[in-house]
Amino acid sequence: xxxxxxxxxxxxxxxxxxxxxxxxxxxxxxxxxxxxxxxxxxxxxxxxxxxxxxxxxxxxxxxxxxxxxxxxxxxxxxxxxxxxxxxxxxxxxxxxxxxxxxxxxxxxxxxxxxxxxxxxxxxxxxxxxxxxxxxxxxxxxxxxxxxxxxxxxxxxxxxxxxxxxxxxxxxxxxxxxxxxxxxxxxxxxxxxxxxxxxxxxxxxxxxxxxxxxxxxxxxxxxxxxxxxxxxxxxxxxxxxxxxxxxxxxxxxxxxxxxxxxxxxxxxxxxxxxxxxxxxxxxxxxxxxxxxxxxxxxxxxxxxxxxxxxxxxxxxxxxx
Numbered sequence: 001x002x003x004x005x006x007x008x009x010x011x012x013x014x015x016x017x018x019x020x021x022x023x024x025x026x027x028x029x030x031x032x033x034x035x036x037x038x039x040x041x042x043x044x045x046x047x048x049x050x051x052x053x054x055x056x057x058x059x060x061x062x063x064x065x066x067x068x069x070x071x072x073x074x075x076x077x078x079x080x081x082x083x084x085x086x087x088x089x090x091x092x093x094x095x096x097x098x099x100x101x102x103x104x105x106x107x108x109x110x111x112x113x114x115x116x117x118x119x120x121x122x123x124x125x126x127x128x129x130x131x132x133x134x135x136x137x138x139x140x141x142x143x144x145x146x147x148x149x150x151x152x153x154x155x156x157x158x159x160x161x162x163x164x165x166x167x168x169x170x171x172x173x174x175x176x177x178x179x180x181x182x183x184x185x186x187x188x189x190x191x192x193x194x195x196x197x198x199x200x201x202x203x204x205x206x207x208x209x210x211x212x213x214x215x216x217x218x219x220x221x222x223x224x225x226x227x228x229x230x231x232x233x234x235x236x237x238x239x240x241x242x243x244x245x246x247x248x249x250x251x252x253x254x255x256x257x258x259x260x261x262x263x264x265x266x267x268x269x270x271x272x273x274x275x276x277x278x279x280x281x282x283x284x285x286x287x288x289x290x291x292x293x294x295x296x297x298x299x300x301x302x303x304x305x306x307x308x309x310x311x312x313x314x315x316x317x318x319x
Contacts, residue, residue, distance in 0.1 A: 015061030015076040019102075019240070021232040022056060028075065030062050031234060038062065040073040054078065056230040056242055057101035057187065085132055085189050085242075086254070096254055100189050100230050100242045105135040107183070109192035109201065112167075113145040117155075118193070123305040125191050126163070130263035131255040137164045137182060141197040144169040157299035161266040170200035180205050183235060189242040198243060202233070209233055257313040261289070264306055266298050282307065 018032040018040075030040045040062050042054065054060075054075070061077035085099045085106060106129035110117040117140070129136035138158055143151060151167060152159075159165055166182070168175035179201070182188075190198045202209050232242045261267050261281060267289055275286025292298040 015063035015074075018060055018062050019232070020054060020056055020058045020060060021234075022229065023054065024229065027072075028054060030060060030073065030075070032062065035234075038073045039071065040075050043074045043076055046075065046078070053098060055084070055098040055101045056232045057103060057240075059102060083132065083134060085129070085134060085191075087128055099191075099244055100187075100232070102187060103132075103134055103189045103242065104186040105129075105137060105188050106132075107137050107139055107188050107190050109139040109141060109190055109196050109198045111142045111196040112140050112151050113142055115193065115195050119301065120305055120308070121193065122158070123302065124309070126158075127255075127260070127263045127309060128191075130265075131259075137166065139166045139168055139179065139192075139201070141168050141170060141201060143167040143174055144172045157302050160299065161264070161302065163265070168201060170197050170204040173204065176201075176205055180237070183239060183241060185238040187232075187240045187242070189230075189244055191244055202241060202243065206233075206236060208236070255313065257310050257317060260306065260310050260313060264302065266302065267292075267306065270298075280310065282310075 016032050018030040018038075021029045021031050021037065023029065026041060028040050028042075029037050031037050040060075058081065059079040060075045061079075062073045063076055065072045065074050081101045083103055084101050085103045086096045087099060106125070108122060108125040108129070110122055122138070126136050126138070138155075140151060140155065148167065152165075155165060164182070166175050166179045168179055170176075183205070190202075192198060230242055230244050232240050234240055255263070258278070258280070261271060267281070270288040270292055273288045274281070274284065276284055279287050279289075281287050281289040289298065289303075293300055293303045
C-alpha cells in the first residue's frame with residue numbers, strides 16, 4: 001500500500017539543484033550536479049515551518065550564502081518527494097521518522113550467522129518497505145559461514161513470496177556482482193540490524209567508500225552501532241545507497257491494521273475472495289487466506305508473522 005509522500009515546497013526558483021546526502025546539527029551536506037558537495041542550512045522561511053522535516057535523499061535547490069557565509073550555502077527550495085522510507089519513531093515516541101526520501105528500493109540485509117537472522121525482524125523490515133510502496137530485496141550475508149543449500153532451504157518462504165534473495169559474502173566476494181547490478185542506477189536504502197555486514201558489503205562493492213565497520217559483541221552476538229544517522233553515498237556506476245543506522249527496534253507507523261494483509265505478497269492473491277469483505281484472516285469462516293495456509297500455498301511462519309504484526313498494530317490503534 002503506497003503512502004503519499006509529503007514535504008513543503010517554497011515558491012523560490014533560485015539556486016542549483018542538488019540532493020541531501022547527510023546532515024547533523026542543522027547543517028546538511030548537499031551534492032550538486034557537478035559532483036561537488038557543500039554544507040548548507042535551511043533558509044529562514046523554511047526553518048519557520050513546523051511541518052518541514054528535511055531528510056536524506058530530499059532533492060533541493062541551493063545557493064551560496066548571500067552574506068558572510070564563507071563556504072556555507074543555503075537551501076532555497078525543496079522538491080516534492082516521489083517516495084519515502086518511514087518507520088515509527090523509536091523509543092516509544094509517537095509519530096513517524098522519515099529515514100530517507102526519494103528511495104527506489106529497500107535492500108534488507110541480514111547475516112546467516114553472527115548474528116543469526118531474526119525472522120520476525122526480517123518480516124518487519126519487508127513490511128515497512130511494502131507499507132511505503134517500495135520494492136524490496138533481501139540480502140543474506142556471511143554465506144561463507146554455513147552450507148549454502150541449508151541456508152537457501154531455511155529462507156525458501158521469502159523466495160516463494162516473490163522476493164529476490166542475494167546470498168553474499170563480503171569476505172569471499174560471493175554474490176557481490178549480482179548485488180552490484182541490482183544497486184546500479186537506483187537509490188537504495190540498506191536496512192537491517194547492526195553487525196550483519198552492511199558497511200562491509202559496501203566497502204567490498206565500492207572500496208572508495210571506506211565505511212566504518214564495527215565488531216560483534218561476543219556476549220550478546222549483536223553488532224555495535226557504527227552508522228549514527230542515515231548517510232547517502234553516490235555510487236560510481238550510477239545511483240545512490242543510503243546506509244541507515246542499525247535497527248534494534250523496528251516499528252510500523254501509519255499503516256492501518258486492515259491494510260497489513262496487502263503488505264504480504266503471498267497473501268495478496270487471495271484478498272477479496274474471502275467470505276467476508278472485511279475478513280481479518282484470523283478466525284473468520286470462509287477465509288481463503290487461512291485455507292491457503294492449511295494447503296501449504298502460504299507459509300505458516302509468515303502467516304504467524306502477519307498475525308503478530310496485526311495484533312501489535314491493532315493494540316497501537318486502541319491506545
